Amino acid sequence: MDDHTAELNKRIELLEKKLLEKETGALSLKDSEKRYRRLFESAKDGILILDAETGMVVDANPFLLQLLGYTYEALCGQYIWDLGVFKDIAASKDAFRTLQDNEYIRYEDLPLETREGQPIAVEFVSNVYLVDHSKVIQCNIRDITANKRAKTERKQLMAAIEQVGEGIVMTDAQGIIQFVNPAFKRITGYRGREAVGQNSRILKSGVQDEQFYHDLWSTISGGDTWSGRMVNRHKDGTFYTDETTISPVRDASDRIVNYVAVKRDITEHLRLAAQFQQAQKLEAVGLLAGGVAHDYNNMLTVILCYAELALRKVAPSHPLRADLEEIIKAARCSADITKQLLAFARKQTISPEVLNLNRNVESMLTMLKRLIGEDIDLAWMPEAGLWHVKMDPVQVDQILANLCVNARDAIADVGKITIETGNALFDEAYCAYNSGFVAGEYVMLAVSDDGCGMNKETIDKIFEPFFTSKDMGKGTGLGLSTVYGIVKQNNGFINVYSEPEKGTTFKIYLARDTAQAVATPREAMVEIPMSRGETVLVVEDEPSILIVEKTMLEELGYRVLAAGTADEALKLAREHAGGLRLVVTDVVMPKMNGRELATRLQSLYPDI
Ligand SMILES: Nc1ncnc2c1ncn2[C@@H]1O[C@H](COP(=O)(O)OP(=O)(O)OP(=O)(O)O)[C@@H](O)[C@H]1O
Ligand SMILES: [Mg+2]
Structure with missing residues (x-):
């Protein structure tokens, strides 16, 4: 090979290379x-290529076309400002x-509208760069609509969770708390x-x-919702009742990852309901007791009167005397019980007077x-300027005697009983908290002792007739x-505060009476007035009682006119107008009550 050929080959080689x-x-x-x-x-973001000089759309990827609702042909070759879609930029x-002018622009949240007007x-x-000596603008467009909606929803949901009255707790699968809302703090005392x-x-x-907890856990860990009530402990140690629903939360693979509990504190609701129920129960028992006691009382009066009449007829040495005395004793005892039942049933016959309770208490102190x-101190703490009440003074005595005897019995040996009066004002808020209370001005009468006190179970029952913790x-x-019964009959309220070993306070509230004149407490009358032969009109709708009253009065030497009805009484009064001095009448009678009858008789015959 000559040099020329070699050179040629080399060149060919080079050329080929x-x-x-x-x-x-x-x-x-x-x-x-x-x-x-x-x-x-294939990008999952929209990509738009613009001619940077002219603003014409050069290219767009399928994702963008789909997102904006355009076909390739409808988009490409258009000026960007003619499209309408990008009107904000x-x-x-x-x-x-x-x-x-900007190499790089970024809008985090740009509102656009699709071709159909969907926001x-x-x-x-956007990025500006050179391609084949010409400038293009590449715009990357990511759809954040769903993301944004989820964020808004999440925000709304959180706002709702923060503001609901129910406590909401989220735990992990092991029961470790991960989230609580503000209501949880209100209910439990624990901050987030x-x-x-x-x-x-x-x-x-x-x-x-x-x-209980085992059942709860097996329900929720088994994938079911548990609902029920439970007593829980507040951070401050007090107990409250919670109405709770606990539901499991699953992840995409169906595994339980969280539990959500919704809690409602129903302590207050239960307390008011119990107060109400208690009042209802006493009301029902009162109705029953009142009905029975009324008839019973009549029959006992008959028994007692006949026994007393019989006793008058037997000589002091007669063997029947002791038997009769036993009958009388037992009848009196039963009459006492029925009278108390009548008081409980608010069926006591009363003559309300305007009273200054301080005076009534003072007259009872001895x-x-x-x-x-002697072993128990009696402290008396009257409020100066005590408002007046209107009620029967006998009932004040009954209240004081009963509360003081109870206080005495609660004190084992030495101790102190305090009687206190005061003026009290109840507002709506107080009444909302105390079922049955009515807002207004009240006079308070309180009896406290430092005796044995009571537990909650006892307190719940003390007003029920025949509930006693005392020996037979x-x-x-x-x-x-x-x-x-007395307090209710006078539209008053009664509150009890007691704790075992700490003593007891009963507070009674009676409505204020704005009248000025006050009746002075009277001494009880004990002497039975013997007759000087006067005529008495006796009115009684129960025949057996009428007979017995007539007999008794005649025994005392009175001349007796007996009437079974008010009409009959008026007729008899007319016939004997001159000699009639006294009327003894039943108060509760059909048609016309005793008080009305008395007023009518008095206006007809002022001498009676
Ligand atoms: N001050 C008090 N301290 C402690 N317990 C009391 C007090 N007052 C009442 N109780 C409780 O309430 C129960 C009912 O009292 P209540 O006065 O109705 O009946 P009683 O005293 O047992 O019998 P009674 O009054 O008919 O003789 C009492 O047996 C007692 O257990
Ligand atoms: Mg008692």
């Missing part, structure tokens, strides 16, 4: 272009300049950061047994001291029932 280089270069360029095209086509040629939100990023990270058993009160004995023969269980 260059050709090959060019071919592979073109090939790899094609390759990479293909690759980029694929990326562009390129409404005009002038507005487009911002994109042109969407996008994240928008105190509760989060703790096991939900910080609320355990110990009132429910292990079986008697009360004798009643409670010591207590009938009618004292507080009587007090309760």
Whole structure:
């Protein structure tokens, strides 16, 4: 081979090499272009390519076309400001300049509208760069509509959770608290950061047994919702009742990852309901007791009167005398009980007067001291300027006697009983908290002792007739029932505060009476007035009682006119107008009551 040939070969080789280089270069360029095209086509973000000089759409990927609702043909070749879609960034040629002049622009939340007018939100990023000596603007458009909606919903949901009255707790699958809302703090006393990270058993009160919690956990860990009531412990140690619903929360693979509990504190609701129920129960028992006691009382009067009549007829040495005396004793005892029942049933016949309770208490002090004995101090704390009440003074005495005897019995050996009066004002808020109370001005009468006190179970029953903790023969269980009935009959209220070993306070509230004149306490009449032969009109609708009253009065030497009805009484009064001095009448009678009859008789015959 000569030099020339060698040179030629070398050149050919070089040429071939260059050709090959060019071919592979073109090939790899094609390759990479293909690759980029694929990326562009399959991107899950919208990509828009604009001619940076003219603002004309050069290219758009399928994702963007779908997002905006355009076909490739409808979009490409258009000026961006003619599309309408991008009116917020390129409404005009002038507005487009911002994109042109900035190498990089980013809008985090750009509102757009699709071709059909559907509002969407996008994240928008534009870049300006050179391609084949010409400038293009590449816009990357990410659809954040769903994301944004989820965020808004989450915000709304959180606002709702923060504001609901129910306590909401979220725990992990092990019961470790992860989230609580503000109502949870109100109910339990634990602030969010105190509760989060703790096991939900910080609320355990110990009132429910292990079986209870075991059942609860097996329900929720089995995938079911648990609802029920439980007593929980507040951060300050007090107990409250909670109505709770606990539901499991599952992840995408159906695994339980959280529990959500919704809690409502129903302590207050239960307390008011119990107060109401208690009042209803006493009302029902009162109705029953009142009905029975009324008839019973009549029959006992008959028994007692005939026994007394019989006793008058037997000589002091007669063997029947002792038997009759026993009958009388038993009948009196039964009559006492029925009278207390009548008081409980608010069926006591009363003559209300305007009273200053301080005076009534003072007139009773000597008697009360004798009643409670020497080992117990009696403190008297009257309020100066005490408002007046209107009630029967006999009932005030009954209240005081019953409460003081109870206080005495509660004190084992030495102790102190305090009687106190005061003026009290109840507002609506107080009445909302105390079922049955009515707002207004009241006079308070309180009796306290430092005796044995009572537990809650006892307190719940004390006003029930025949409830007693005393030994057989010591207590009938009618004292507080009587007090309760009297207070209710006078539209008053009664509150009890007591704790075992700490003593007891009964507070009675009676409506203020605004009248000025006050009746002075009277001494009880004991002497039975014997007759000087006067005529008495007796009115009684119960025939057996009428007969017995007639007989008794005749025994006392009166001349008796007996009437079974008010009409009959008026007729008899007319016939005997001159000689009639006294009328004894039943108060509760059909058609016309005793008080009305008395007023009618008095207006007809002023001498009676
Ligand atoms: N001050 C008090 N301290 C402690 N317990 C009291 C007090 N007052 C009443 N109780 C409780 O309430 C019960 C009912 O009282 P209530 O006055 O109605 O009946 P009683 O005193 O047992 O019998 P009675 O009054 O008919 O003789 C009492 O047996 C007692 O257990
Ligand atoms: Mg008593």
